[in-house]
Amino acid sequence: MNTYFKKTFIIFDRELKGYFRTPLASIFLLVFLALSSGMTFFLGRFFERDQADLTAFFAWHPWLFLILMPAIGMRLWAEERRSGTIELLITLPVTNTQLVVGKFFASWIFTLIALILSMPIWITVNYLGNPDNNVIFISYIGSWLMAGAFLALTSCLSTLTKNQVIAFILSSISGFILVMAGFGLVLSAVRSWAPIWITETIRSMSFLSHFNRIQMGVFDFSTLLFFVSMIVLCLWINIQLVQIKKTD
Amino acid sequence: MSLKLITAKNLTKSFGDFIAVDNIDLDVKRGEVLGFLGPNGAGKSTTMKMLTGFLEPDKGTIEICDIDLQKNPLKAKEFIGYLPEGAPAYSDMEVSDFLSFVGKMRGIENSKLLKSRLSDMAEQINLKEVWNRPIETLSKGFKRRVGIAQALIHDPDILILDEPTDGLDPNQKYEMRNLIKNISQNKAIVISTHILEEVEAVCSRAIIIADGKILANETPENLVNKFLEGDFVSIITSNIIDKKIINDIKSTLNYKTVKIESHKKNQTQILIKDEKNKLNLNKIMNEIKKYKLDINEAGFLKSNLDDVFRKITQQQ
Known part of the structure; x- marks a missing residue:
């Protein structure tokens, strides 16, 4: 492993362990599991649907992530700025890119742990019937990618403030706009007056429409590209913002 | 290197x-x-x-x-x-x-x-x-x-x-x-x-x-x-002194600065300074005795970095 990745990994490692140093991690994991299965069984009418799939489970993820991803990512930079440790970080022999990427991956891998812990529901559905496991696997990957996009957005916005609560609110609102962009109600309102390409652009920006395709088992290049470029773009802005906001 | x-x-x-x-x-x-x-x-x-x-x-x-x-x-x-x-x-x-x-x-x-x-x-x-x-x-x-x-x-x-x-x-x-x-x-x-x-x-x-x-x-x-003119002499008396006495002392001693630094409850502090001539405490005390003042304290005050700091930064 060369030095560049080694240092990124040290940042990643400290940040990931940081989640488990406080009760935050266990609380988050509990809330995620309780909410995701609660929504699946009660709101999603898992049993009444009488179908062996996890549509009812994944359908709630965009809405769940809207709250949970800002909760995971809000401290990434806001806390560094509040406590002054950003000065320590930046005077270490590392680049801002290494810092931003290391921190982002810590939060993303933490989310992966949460998703892995939800797998008993996958086992349950296999026990109850014969689901299409390919679709479920793709949905898991898609869900993790979407979580990554939410987290990159949150990480980026958490650089703007020293206050974690403000970082949380900013990220939730921005996430909400990105999810809602693909909502039928919004789209039909726009469609009534705007040319088709505007409607399509808005739809293509939406987390919801991309995620819906994944849920149906359609995992094409454009969806992958969308989430990955969303992550890359947010992290790129994040790197610039660290440079600009470090001294405020 | x-x-x-x-x-x-x-x-x-x-x-x-x-x-x-x-x-x-x-x-x-x-x-x-x-x-x-x-x-x-x-x-x-x-x-x-x-x-x-x-x-x-x-x-x-x-x-x-x-x-x-x-x-x-x-x-x-x-x-x-x-x-x-x-x-x-x-x-x-x-x-x-x-x-x-x-x-x-x-x-x-x-x-x-x-x-x-x-x-x-x-x-x-x-x-x-x-x-x-x-x-x-x-x-x-x-x-x-x-x-x-x-x-x-x-x-x-x-x-x-x-x-x-x-x-x-x-x-x-x-x-x-x-x-x-x-x-x-x-x-x-x-x-x-x-x-x-x-x-x-x-x-x-x-x-x-x-x-x-x-x-x-x-x-x-x-x-x-x-950055400092050197040391100065401080004398604290319990008498109340008027300007005339100070001026008299100053003219006989022939030092550049002789002034009343402060009045506190029945106490007056006199400061004597001169950048060029070395201060002579004996000479000063002999002169002050003429006025029959009650001396509570007399001595050199050493200049330190605090004074330098104040002086340099306040010139700004």
């Missing part, structure tokens, strides 16, 4: 319209402890932040061990240990974890070496008793020591400490100064401080900075000699 470990030329930094650091030059050699003095907002911290690569100067160059900090920041930063103002640290981490994190980031890859550096720090900076405690539970003194330890973990050539003794009790201050003195032989050290006795105690050179400009750059002794 040249003797100069830090060379900064024409450093300038402004924030909007405010010029924080205005075209300053400075260099620090191996073995030197440079004290950075100045009122709050004078530009001390901004200068230190530029020297450590946290801030980019608007103008000017910085060389760290002959490496251009702006062109090759990653390499240059390896030579620096830095204690930022307030000694920030990850409060949820244990002392040992935190120091080993900084050590690894500072490039100590060999785990044996890291281990030995960590135990050196525990020993040298007296951190053993808090070694496995989260930093947030530590007292201010220990937190500051953890800050020093993270700056020293990789045994850097250059140490930049922003107010290292701020908030420490007198014993801890004493220990910290001893520590700085002990390690200063092979390093170039820059410390900023408000406490002038600290400069006299540990620094081999002092820079006084105000409004972003360097006003003085001397050894502590030279500062006092250069």
